[in-house]
């Protein structure tokens with residue numbers, strides 16, 4: 001596998017900086033929550049590198065210590081005192097089993113509420129709303145199920161469940177009362193998917209209240 005160039009690394013950090021500021025402006029990183037990553041360079045399911053947010057940072061602020069490069073095991077590939085996101089192993093599993101190019105994780109009120117509303121079912125059903133097309137699902141009145149996993153404190157225990165939870169046409173997994181991981185081939189695609197999911201969660205929750 002060829003070495004990453006400085007330009008590749010800088011490009012990944014620039015992309016992360018831009019999407020981080022965009023999502024922060026929406027209030028999608030309350031209380032230091034959330035993490036983001038972009039894959040860099042060559043990919044095989046057993047060997048890849050990605051840039052990820054460092055752990056515990058206020059993601060609404062910018063600093064020179066916001067990102068670092070890690071390998072497919074979530075281990076830093078360069079000497080650094082930065083710690084990768086506590087949830088890096090979940091990113092590792094998503095990359096391994098989807099080959100995605102970028103992953104965005106946010107905690108929002110609506111993803112937490114929807115995850116709890118359907119937590120026992122293990123998926124959030126979304127029926128027939130137009131924005132499903134943003135996931136590249138074009139059939140009329142499509143019904144989709146967004147997977148929900150339990151929110152164990154032990155991240156490796158969650159990571160073990162990721163492979164089995166991935167539904168090929170649904171680029172996202174929700175952790176119950178925690179948040180969503182949305183991915184795509186690029187940052188732009190992951191952002192479109194994330195925005196669509198968040199719209200769906202708000203719809204599902206509000207519709208649930210209206211129906212009563």
Ligand SMILES: CSC[C@@H](O)[C@@H](O)C(=O)COP(=O)(O)O
Nearest residue numbers: 031033034035055056057085086
């Ligand atoms: C401060 S609550 C959020 C964390 O526990 C975690 O869920 C999270 O999303 C951010 O962790 P981080 O290690 O900064 O990537």
Ligand SMILES: [Zn+2]
Nearest residue numbers: 033034087179
């Ligand atoms: Zn989180």
